[in-house]
Amino acid sequence: MTSPEPQSPAPQPSEPESKDRVYRSVPAIAGGVLLLAIAGWLGIDAVLSGEGRTPWLALAVLLLAVPLVLAFTLRPAVYAGDDRLRIRNPFRLVVVPWGQVASLRSSYSNEVLTESGAKYQLWAVPVSLRARKKAARREMRATAQARREMGRDEGRGSALGMRAGLGGGLGGDSVSEGPVRAETDRIMDELRGLHEARHRAESAQGEVTVRWAYEVLAPAVAGAVLLLILVAVG
Numbered sequence: 001m002t003s004p005e006p007q008s009p010a011p012q013p014s015e016p017e018s019k020d021r022v023y024r025s026v027p028a029i030a031g032g033v034l035l036l037a038i039a040g041w042l043g044i045d046a047v048l049s050g051e052g053r054t055p056w057l058a059l060a061v062l063l064l065a066v067p068l069v070l071a072f073t074l075r076p077a078v079y080a081g082d083d084r085l086r087i088r089n090p091f092r093l094v095v096v097p098w099g100q101v102a103s104l105r106s107s108y109s110n111e112v113l114t115e116s117g118a119k120y121q122l123w124a125v126p127v128s129l130r131a132r133k134k135a136a137r138r139e140m141r142a143t144a145q146a147r148r149e150m151g152r153d154e155g156r157g158s159a160l161g162m163r164a165g166l167g168g169g170l171g172g173d174s175v176s177e178g179p180v181r182a183e184t185d186r187i188m189d190e191l192r193g194l195h196e197a198r199h200r201a202e203s204a205q206g207e208v209t210v211r212w213a214y215e216v217l218a219p220a221v222a223g224a225v226l227l228l229i230l231v232a233v234g
Helices: 026-048 053-072 131-157 156-164 170-176 184-199 215-234
Strands: 021-023 077-080 084-088 092-097 100-108 110-114 119-121 211-212
Touching: 021 184, 053 215, 077 184, 100 184, 184 215
Parallel strands: none
Antiparallel strands: 021 077, 077 084, 084 092, 092 211, 100 110, 110 119
């Protein structure tokens, strides 16, 4: 009588991989969709109903313009994962492990600086000076409101003063919400926090890779060449 063979333990389910945080510019996407709709309407109408060289010219313009509109509006995105930052700009795809990120800088544009000194702009996270000024005005109004509420609480009786000290007043609520930040500045704060938490991780080390977006460049160059030929032939 043979003894039963020992059964191997059932495989444990693997831990789900964390998804990348994706950042894109909503106004750019909206503008891109509008431009594509206009270009498609005018271009297709010219191709179908145009005479002589008009259909060919319209086709060349569409072949040149559509990839460029896609590149600068719908394509840009930033993917932030636990191990790397993937930057999809109009004509390049840049992958930077967190261990290679030296800093994330915000001035007139949002940029990533690597340990080697290279600099890559975040097209999907554009700086809006108007949004910064609007956030600054909101912050000033919130601070002024908090000070007025604190002044009124101090002028009340001891019971109201005790309640304000415990955080029951409106001023305490306003201060606890933190500073008002523009949307793109808030995104950069999140990326800096992720970099700070992950830049020393073993899985976040590696080399920076850059790949040109030939799927955008090839049709745009073909459209430009075709348009030059049609204009030269006359």
